[in-house]
Amino acid sequence: MSNVTVIGAQWGDEGKGKIVDWLASRADVVVRFQGGHNAGHTLVVGEQVYKLSLLPSGLVRGKLGIIGNGVVVDPQALLAEIARVVAQGLPVSPDTLKIAENVPLILPVHGALDRAREAARGDRKIGTTGRGIGPAYEDKVARRAIRLCDLAEPETLDWKLDELLLHHNTLLAGHGAETFEKADLLAFLNDIAPKVLPYMAPVADLLEAERKGGSKILFEGAQAVMLDVDHGTYPFVTSSNTVASNAGTGSGMGPAAAGFVLGIAKAYTTRVGEGPFPSELFDETGRVLGERGHEFGTVTGRPRRCGWFDAVLVRHAVQVAGVNGLALTKLDVLDGLDEIRVCVGYDLDGETIRRFPAGPAAQSRVKPVYETLEGWKESTRGARSWAELPAQAIKYVRRIEELVEAPVTLLSTSPERDDTILVRDPFDS
Incomplete structure (x- = not known):
C-alpha cells in the first residue's frame, strides 16, 4: 500500500505542516483523521502563509481534502477558516473538500463547559485551548453527540438537543456558568446547516473507491504522540488518539490504512x-x-x-x-x-x-x-x-x-x- 501517515513524535508543533505540504504534492488525497481546531499547521508557499486548523493541508496543493469521522468539527470555525483561505486565493468547495457524515460537531455549549472546567481547576489546569474539543469527544463516547448527518434530520436534532442540554446545563450550573436554551442552539444549528451540509459525504465509501483505484492517500495527524489520550503525559494530553493506528478508525478504513508511518520531531x-x-x-x-x-x-x-x-x-x-x-x-x-x-x-x-x-x-x-x-x-x-x-x-x-x-x-x-x-x-x- 502506498499510503503515508504523518504524526507528531513529541508534544506537537514539530513542523508537520511543511512536511505534510511537501508530501501532499506526491499524494492524491489528504485526510485529517483526529483532533479539532485546537491544533494548527503553518504552510509557507512562496510569499503566501496559510494557517490551517481543520482543513487538510493537501487543499493548498489542489488535492482532494477529507475530514474523517475521528475529527470533531466546530462548524463556525470551519466556515471561518474556509472564508479566510478563500480570501487568500485558495479555492475550497464541496468538490475539493469532503466531510464525513458521522463526524461529531462542537457546539457553543462545549466551549463554555471547557472554559468553566479549566477555570475551576485553578493551579491544576491542563492548559486546554478552551475550544470545546474535550467535551465534544466526551459526548461522542457517551452517545449524545450531535453529528453532521443530524443537521439533515430535524426530528433527530430535536430530541438529541434535549439529552445534550440536560447533561451540559447541569454541569454548567454546577460551575456557576451561564446555561443554554434549546431554542437558541436549535436556531444556531438550523442557520448553519445549509452552509456545511453541502460538504457532507460518505467518506468511508469514497476512500474505499480511492484505495481500489490505486490512489496515494496521505493521513494528516494533529497534535502528537506525547499528547495521545492513552500514551501521552496524561492528564496533560488531548482528548483523542493521535497515534497512527487511529488513521483507519478515524477515516472509516481498515487497520492497514496507515501505510508508512512518518513521525515528525x-x-x-x-x-x-x-x-x-x-x-x-x-x-x-x-x-x-x-x-x-x-x-x-x-x-x-x-x-x-x-x-x-x-x-x-x-x-x-x-x-x-x-x-x-x-x-x-x-x-x-x-x-x-x-x-x-x-x-x-x-x-x-x-x-x-x-x-x-x-x-x-x-x-x-x-x-x-x-x-x-x-x-x-x-x-x-x-x-x-x-x-x-x-x-x-x-x-x-x-x-x-x-x-x-x-x-x-x-x-x-x-x-x-x-x-x-x-x-x-x-x-x-
Whole structure:
C-alpha cells in the first residue's frame, strides 16, 4: 500500500505542516483523521502563509481534502477558516473538500463547559485551548453527540438537543456558568446547516473507491504522540488518539490504512501549555532556541517551552505509534552552539530509567540524564543534501537515529518547502 501517515513524535508543533505540504504534492488525497481546531499547521508557499486548523493541508496543493469521522468539527470555525483561505486565493468547495457524515460537531455549549472546567481547576489546569474539543469527544463516547448527518434530520436534532442540554446545563450550573436554551442552539444549528451540509459525504465509501483505484492517500495527524489520550503525559494530553493506528478508525478504513508511518520531531524539544517536560531549559540556551525557532503556538499564540532533544520520549513515540521513519525538523536552529545535549534517560529517585513513567507524580519528578555532543559553527540553513551539512551535524543526526531506534527519512533545514534533504520517499516504501 502506498499510503503515508504523518504524526507528531513529541508534544506537537514539530513542523508537520511543511512536511505534510511537501508530501501532499506526491499524494492524491489528504485526510485529517483526529483532533479539532485546537491544533494548527503553518504552510509557507512562496510569499503566501496559510494557517490551517481543520482543513487538510493537501487543499493548498489542489488535492482532494477529507475530514474523517475521528475529527470533531466546530462548524463556525470551519466556515471561518474556509472564508479566510478563500480570501487568500485558495479555492475550497464541496468538490475539493469532503466531510464525513458521522463526524461529531462542537457546539457553543462545549466551549463554555471547557472554559468553566479549566477555570475551576485553578493551579491544576491542563492548559486546554478552551475550544470545546474535550467535551465534544466526551459526548461522542457517551452517545449524545450531535453529528453532521443530524443537521439533515430535524426530528433527530430535536430530541438529541434535549439529552445534550440536560447533561451540559447541569454541569454548567454546577460551575456557576451561564446555561443554554434549546431554542437558541436549535436556531444556531438550523442557520448553519445549509452552509456545511453541502460538504457532507460518505467518506468511508469514497476512500474505499480511492484505495481500489490505486490512489496515494496521505493521513494528516494533529497534535502528537506525547499528547495521545492513552500514551501521552496524561492528564496533560488531548482528548483523542493521535497515534497512527487511529488513521483507519478515524477515516472509516481498515487497520492497514496507515501505510508508512512518518513521525515528525524537532532537532530539539518544545511544548505548549501545562504538563511535565524533563529536558526543559530555563536558561539563555532555552531563550535562544525559542527566538531562533520562532516558537509560538500556531493556534494559541502562546510561547512554547523549549529544551534539548529528548530521545526517551521520541523512542516511546516510535514504539507505540509504529513509526517507520523520522522527519527531523529545524536542525538549523542548533547552528552555532558550542555543545548540544541529548536526553538519553531519566533519574527517578536515584535510579536511571530509559522509559517514560505513566504516573503524573513520577513524571514530575524525573530529571534528565544527558549525553553531550559537539556542536557546529557552520550554517545548515537551507541545506538540501548531506554534502552541504557540517560533519558534526551529521553525527548529531546519526546519534539520534541510534537513540530513538528509527531512521531519519527526511531532514528539514528551514521553513521553506524545498529546503529538505530526502533520504527515503515514504510513498515509495
